[in-house]
Amino acid sequence: MTTSRRAFLAAPSMLALQGRKRPNILFLLTDDQRWDSLGCMGNRIVQTPNIDGLSRGGVTFGKQFVTTAICVTSRASIFTGQYARCHGVADFNKQFTAEQLNRIYPVALRHAGYRTGFIGKWGLDKAPAPREAFDYWAGFLGQGKYFPEGEPGPHLTTIMTGQAREFLQSCNQNEPFCLSVSFKAPHVQDEDPRQFLYDPADAALYTNQRMPVPKTMDSESITKLPLSVQRSEGRRRWGVRFSTPELFQQSVKGYYRLISGVDRSVGTILGELERLGLRENTIVVYTGDNGFYLGEHGLAGKWFMHEESIRVPLIVQGPGIAAGRRVDAMSLNVDLAPTILDLAGVKIPGEMQGRSLRPWLAGQSPAWRREWFYEHQFRAAGWIPPTDGIRTERWKYTRYPQESPVFEELYDLNVDPLEEHNLSADAAHRAMLESLRTRRKAWSDALDSGQLPAGM
Numbered sequence: 302m303t304t305s306r307r308a309f310l311a312a313p314s315m316l317a318l319q320g321r322k323r324p325n326i327l328f329l330l331t332d333d334q335r336w337d338s339l340g341c342m343g344n345r346i347v348q349t350p351n352i353d354g355l356s357r358g359g360v361t362f363g364k365q366f367v368t369t370a371i372c373v374t375s376r377a378s379i380f381t382g383q384y385a386r387c388h389g390v391a392d393f394n395k396q397f398t399a400e401q402l403n404r405i406y407p408v409a410l411r412h413a414g415y416r417t418g419f420i421g422k423w424g425l426d427k428a429p430a431p432r433e434a435f436d437y438w439a440g441f442l443g444q445g446k447y448f449p450e451g452e453p454g455p456h457l458t459t460i461m462t463g464q465a466r467e468f469l470q471s472c473n474q475n476e477p478f479c480l481s482v483s484f485k486a487p488h489v490q491d492e493d494p495r496q497f498l499y500d501p502a503d504a505a506l507y508t509n510q511r512m513p514v515p516k517t518m519d520s521e522s523i524t525k526l527p528l529s530v531q532r533s534e535g536r537r538r539w540g541v542r543f544s545t546p547e548l549f550q551q552s553v554k555g556y557y558r559l560i561s562g563v564d565r566s567v568g569t570i571l572g573e574l575e576r577l578g579l580r581e582n583t584i585v586v587y588t589g590d591n592g593f594y595l596g597e598h599g600l601a602g603k604w605f606m607h608e609e610s611i612r613v614p615l616i617v618q619g620p621g622i623a624a625g626r627r628v629d630a631m632s633l634n635v636d637l638a639p640t641i642l643d644l645a646g647v648k649i650p651g652e653m654q655g656r657s658l659r660p661w662l663a664g665q666s667p668a669w670r671r672e673w674f675y676e677h678q679f680r681a682a683g684w685i686p687p688t689d690g691i692r693t694e695r696w697k698y699t700r701y702p703q704e705s706p707v708f709e710e711l712y713d714l715n716v717d718p719l720e721e722h723n724l725s726a727d728a729a730h731r732a733m734l735e736s737l738r739t740r741r742k743a744w745s746d747a748l749d750s751g752q753l754p755a756g757m
Contacts, residue, residue, distance in 0.1 A: 327574070362616070512550055523598060539599055
């Protein structure tokens with residue numbers, strides 16, 4: 302037994318002290334799923350009955366955000382509980398160091414006696430795949446493919462569902478498990494002209510429905526953004542997916558069909574837990590790695606700081622968790638690792654910068670953050686312009702540092718939730734602009750030193 306494993310096993314177990322059996326953890330992560338693409342989040346079109354059931358039986362976080370909206374960096378933040386400039390995974394050429402890998406939450410749980418499994422998109426594409434870090438590995442590097450070579454064949458979501466069942470069938474009541482199922486859906490198949498490659502079983506869904514066009518998909522919205530954004534990959538992909546009424550309808554329906562396919566998978570996995578007698582002691586966490594523009598602001602993809610890009614679902618259901626609760630405090634992807642460790646009774650490492658959501662899950666209303674820092678520093682010149690900024694409960698400040706002069710945005714989300722009216726040049730809001738500039742710098746300086754700003 303290694304020293305680190307002994308340290309984790311020796312950590313005080315909150316649940317054990319309460320006389321409770323350590324819970325199993327089922328972590329379900331979707332790719333590019335925005336917060337409002339579930340029935341339980343108020344969407345009256347998409348069909349997600351199984352995920353909606355999780356919401357009714359657990360806690361739903363209405364303001365869950367990612368601190369960087371791109372797959373690789375967001376997933377690294379989920380694993381480590383750290384902001385991007387602290388874990389350092391800013392692009393697809395970076396992998397965790399051996400020390401970092403040893404401290405991500407699934408490995409911490411393995412050190413503490415959990416049986417661990419990983420299925421699906423790892424997200425950090427630099428080889429080698431971390432097979433030896435898990436007891437069960439069915440992950441892949443890169444984007445993966447929805448269908449095997451030489452279609453037709455089983456859809457990737459169906460394959461992953463079978464792998465999840467296989468893992469669960471190899472578990473037992475005496476050894477807690479942590480299974481991470483990292484879906485590719487509803488991410489597009491980038492190199493395929495059809496983009497949204499859903500399971501043919503879902504082809505009939507939404508055929509007779511007309512998808513509503515976002516207000517900010519008008520021709521003027523994109524012109525309000527800096528030139529680098531207007532010329533970015535986000536605009537190019539808008540042309541591929543949303544530039545005609547027919548393309549828009551086809552793309553949104555394909556996106557929803559992929560989500561309904563995930564919902565069916567969730568139902569099957571939960572049913573397998575029930576069949577095996579494991580459901581009662583399993584905490585289920587359902588969330589996304591970043592949001593997704595459906596044409597808003599004349600954009601596709603994610604990356605920038607609009608709500609459509611940074612806001613994702615988060616539902617937690619299981620033993621000891623309040624049923625049917627809605628929380629509108631601002632929660633973050635960096636909160637997930639400390640929350641999972643806390644629920645498992647494993648000590649949260651000091652370098653994790655997120656906060657455990659356990660008090661909210663237990664029905665409490667703790668003192669909580671009132672602001673957080675967003676950053677996107679993906680290293681691909683001219684492809685995705687870098688951004689950073691501050692999101693408070695009411696205000697959003699976004700900065701595009703490579704523009705000359707620096708381009709800034711300021712939105713009052715209470716009166717302008719669609720982010721249509723940039724107030725950065727409005728003299729009446731000068732004091733708020735200066736305040737958020739100061740806070741942005743305080744966050745940036747603190748995170749550069751591996752710390753959080755005072756009071757955070």
